[in-house]
Amino acid sequence: QKRLTNIAVVRMKKHGKRFEIACYKNKVVNWRNGVGTLVLTHTAACGGVPARLPAPQQLHSAPLAPAPPRPCPALPQVSDKERRVELDTLFRDVASVLSEKCINPESNRPYTLSMLERALRDVHFSVDPKRPAKAQALEALPLLKSRFPIERARMRLKLAVPLSSKDELLELVRQQGGVVEEQDLIGSQFCLVCLVEPGTFRSVHSFIQTSSGGMGRFEVLAL
Template identity: 35%
Template sequence: SRAILAQGTRASRICTAAAPPHMSIKQPVSQKRLTNVAIVRLKSHGKKFEIACYKNKVLNWREGIEKDLSEVIQIDTIFTNVSKGIEANARDLQQAFGTTDSEEICKKILKSGDLQVSDKEREVHLEGLFRDIVQIVVERCVHPQTGRQLTALTVESALKAIGFSVQPDHAPKRQALRAIEALCAELSESFARAKMRLRISCPEALCEEIREHLSSAARAQVEEVAGRGSGGPCSLTFVCEPSQYRELDRLATVRYASEGVALQVVAAAVLGEGEAPAAGA
């Protein structure tokens, strides 16, 4: 037994000498571990590629809100597995994307890849998107009979009633416009797009001509004409359907481009002061 103990002691000394206490196992240089990231994944040519992005920035990039790539991706490295920090090799990148330029590849993955989220994260994300969509609808819709703003509860119930589905990779504003279109079409007795209040400034010589155009072509309701008879510039304040805005903007910037005509948004949504619609309307 003493011989066995002596052998064990010698073996222990050898192991200690082979691995000094100050040494530690190092992570391979080809691995970079990142945490608290949003992963976008794209499969191409039978291989998986991932990039590490900042949370909530991917949708902004896809909608054109964020244009600075450095504000979207955490590191301009292409991975095969972000969680394990395993980088893709240049040969696979060249075969899959036709280039090894990391910036160009990141843009392609951002555009066409799938945003990876857990079930809980997806649920929270969809709930947040739905609330944002509802708020935008509340701000831009009115009850057609009273012109009064609708409640968030009314909008939520109506969206669920028509089977509106939230898209996790689309911005809330874009989805809200789709929701408004669906609500006004399917529940026209309860939903209408709120009108806009605009103001056109112009030389007095053009005042009557523009007023005629507003009433006939734009089907606008002129509320006030200021400055007429003063010999200086005048302005026309009016309400119209939002669908008329682009045409009126072209009127000011193209047709009367050299005449000193300007279009101004006074209120993006005109809300009436009528009685509130009946509950559930």
């Protein structure tokens, strides 16, 4: 027997034989994604911790490393440790997206990553490993709003339209709940700096393209 500690054990089945591979955390997921290598030793085991090495006839009947060496066609299962690390990483990614895109409306400052992680656990939010972090962050936002003040940070836009479209632009920004920070006249153009909700980006951009006769300008100053 060979004692193995501080490792993750993944199982694979080949030619009706069951084997176990000892590897570090994240190695199986990295190997599946084509990053790095999976097997760091040439020894295969029949048991986990402590490891029980297979008999020679077992390896002959189900070779794990045929000559010449080539990628093993059997796909190891992801162990509980690997899955837990993957979920923890995705959970932190969701909290990171919230920290980047959301603020406290009372102070207009972002929340720290640790505060958002703790808040997500308080609302019992569970991540889905098959979905991107950004989409899950948007789903978690209503849950967090029920606990404390939080909202998506507004986009800061700089808009320029012909003077004839000034009133239409101001009305559009007002209808979308935007906040005008600066406005000025530069030659024959009306320039405006405003804060708008991210969901109104397309409507404002479409207005600049269609209503200004190709004379408008659109610039994102801050996300």
